[in-house]
Amino acid sequence: MEQSNKQNNTICFFGAGAMAEAIVSGVLAQGIFLPEQVSVLNKSNEQRLHHLHSKYGVTVSNEEQQKQLLLQQADIIVLAMKPKDAVAALTELQAHIRADQVLVSVIAGLSITSIKQLIGVKQPVVRAMPNTSSSIGQGVTGISYSDEVTEVEKMTIQSIFSAIGIALTIDEKQQSAITAISGSGPAYIYFFVEAMTAAAEKLGFTTADASKLVLHTLKGAAAMLEQTELPAEQLRKNVTSPNGTTAAALDVMIDQQLSTTISDAIQRACTRADELGKEIERSIH
Numbered sequence: 001m002e003q004s005n006k007q008n009n010t011i012c013f014f015g016a017g018a019m020a021e022a023i024v025s026g027v028l029a030q031g032i033f034l035p036e037q038v039s040v041l042n043k044s045n046e047q048r049l050h051h052l053h054s055k056y057g058v059t060v061s062n063e064e065q066q067k068q069l070l071l072q073q074a075d076i077i078v079l080a081m082k083p084k085d086a087v088a089a090l091t092e093l094q095a096h097i098r099a100d101q102v103l104v105s106v107i108a109g110l111s112i113t114s115i116k117q118l119i120g121v122k123q124p125v126v127r128a129m130p131n132t133s134s135s136i137g138q139g140v141t142g143i144s145y146s147d148e149v150t151e152v153e154k155m156t157i158q159s160i161f162s163a164i165g166i167a168l169t170i171d172e173k174q175q176s177a178i179t180a181i182s183g184s185g186p187a188y189i190y191f192f193v194e195a196m197t198a199a200a201e202k203l204g205f206t207t208a209d210a211s212k213l214v215l216h217t218l219k220g221a222a223a224m225l226e227q228t229e230l231p232a233e234q235l236r237k238n239v240t241s242p243n244g245t246t247a248a249a250l251d252v253m254i255d256q257q258l259s260t261t262i263s264d265a266i267q268r269a270c271t272r273a274d275e276l277g278k279e280i281e282r283s284i285h
């Protein structure tokens with residue numbers, strides 16, 4: 001309770017999806033905000049609001065007048081809708097926002113310039129790219145600030161994202177790149193886990209055993225990276241006996257150019273983040 005943030009008493013999530021829930025869950029678990037300091041708004045999905053209210057005890061709304069009130073009362077507003085919904089939401093917000101409210105966008109591609117164009121230039125704007133691991137305090141967030149954000153506000157934002165993982169201040173130019181690495185990154189790992197689990201089942205393990213084997217292999221490998229501080233290449237070599245099983249598997253991956261596929265995929269995600277930003281810019285003009 002003592003840890004709750006006294007300088008910023010209320011935070012309002014404009015958007016109630018997966019990313020909003022990951023941050024809400026993380027900040028509540030870490031005691032950064034109390035449930036009564038948090039509100040979450042969406043467009044229409046009642047079931048989703050019911051879930052968030054019953055699980056976290058936060059205030060929820062999709063009703064116009066109450067939404068306006070909650071937005072006006074908030075010290076920090078987090079924009080957490082899909083890029084395609086951003087222009088409509090910011091246009092709606094423009095009528096209610098004050099210059100002493102900090103606007104934090106987690107929307108992929110949406111630039112600080114576009115946000116300012118839609119809401120006015122005096123606003124302190126934060127562009128952040130978190131990931132869903134924030135829900136368990138293991139997130140990665142890249143943060144960029146507009147010139148209007150004060151040092152005190154920066155410290156507050158930094159403390160929020162640091163409480164739910166690691167937070168790096170980055171140049172806004174790097175936002176698409178960080179989106180492609182750590183924003184989307186958990187999905188790449190889950191995809192790899194899905195493929196390994198399916199392969200284990202094909203080799204005769206039950207789904208439960210296959211999942212357990214893969215999960216613990218992943219956890220052990222991540223812990224080895226963290227605890228030994230050895231480079232991944234060295235750890236990989238330690239597993240790979242000459243002419244052994246690992247070498248046989250890695251030969252298949254190398255033959256099928258898995259590294260190139262991963263590099264191309266990440267580059268494509270980075271380009272897609274830029275495209276999302278440009279699509280938003282075009283819809284403003």
Ligand SMILES: NC(=O)C1=CN([C@@H]2O[C@H](COP(=O)(O)OP(=O)(O)OC[C@H]3O[C@@H](n4cnc5c(N)ncnc54)[C@H](OP(=O)(O)O)[C@@H]3O)[C@@H](O)[C@H]2O)C=CC1
Pocket residue numbers: 014015016017018019020041042043044045048080081082083085088089106107108129130131132183184
């Ligand atoms: N998921 C992730 O891993 C990450 C996502 N992001 C970014 O976070 C943002 C949200 O993604 P995610 O949570 O996955 O998306 P979801 O689709 O899960 O959630 C989007 C939410 O926005 C709400 N919404 C849409 N329009 C409005 C509006 N005009 N007013 C209020 N609420 C609105 C939707 O409400 P309703 O359901 O009622 O329509 C829904 O609650 C995206 O911009 C994405 O780029 C960033 C980092 C990681």
Ligand SMILES: O=C(O)[C@@H]1CCC=N1
Pocket residue numbers: 108179183184
């Ligand atoms: O897929 C997306 O566009 C968002 C941004 C990063 C993770 N999810």
